[in-house]
Amino acid sequence: MTDLGSFSPRAGVSQVKTSISLENPQLSPTAVLEPPAAVADRRQEAYRVAGEMFRQTPDWVMFFREVLGVGGVVSRLFPTTAEKQEFERTEEYARIQQMLAKLREQRQGTRDEEPTRVITVRMPSSLHESLRAEAHSKQTSMNKLCISKLLQVIDAGLIPAELLQRKSA
Structure with missing residues (x-):
């Protein structure tokens, strides 16, 4: 496999394509490249690319975007929801999540240029108080705690279905 070199946006994605084309010489340079077919190979490739990026110590936002975000390495290697x-x-x-957590611990001198968005979440005051107490006990901010929780995968069965009601015109 070739080296990633210096980290740049989407470097991991192009690296995945480069390493695949080197291992599969039957593909022409203009062919649409598919990720390695074996699930174990794809898992290892995702971990390898994430590890290469992690060693470059990018801002956590960039790491998330390039590895776990929409259009990132993981979504390219595992294109279906089931995969x-x-x-x-x-x-x-789990190891990639640990890399992300380590990057989030580091204070970056310059912030990633990706704009931030604000969401408003309505919740019972008892849940808010519970989150506040948890953040205090972990010696972190509510914002960092909530982002940490949002980055975790949860079982689909634990998400209540939303019944959409049409407003009458």
Whole structure:
């Protein structure tokens, strides 16, 4: 496999394509490249690329975007929801989550240029108080605690279905 070199946006994605084309010489340079077929190979490739990026110590936002975000390495290697959910239950995924957590611990001198968004979440005051107490006990901010919780994979069965009601015109 070739070296990633210096980290740049989407470097991991192009690296995945480069390493695949070198291992599969039957593909022409203009062919649409597919990720390695074997699930174990794809898991290892996702972990390898994430590890290469992690060693470059990018901002955590960039790491998330390039590895776990929409259009990132993981979504390219595991394009279906079922494949991605299966990958999220693996040791490789857990290790990638640990890399992300380590990057989030580091204070970056310059922030990633990705704009931030604000969401408003309505919740019972008892849940808010519970989160506040948890953040205090972990010596972190509510914002960091909530982002940490949002980055975790949860079982689909634990998400209540939303019944959409049409407003009458």
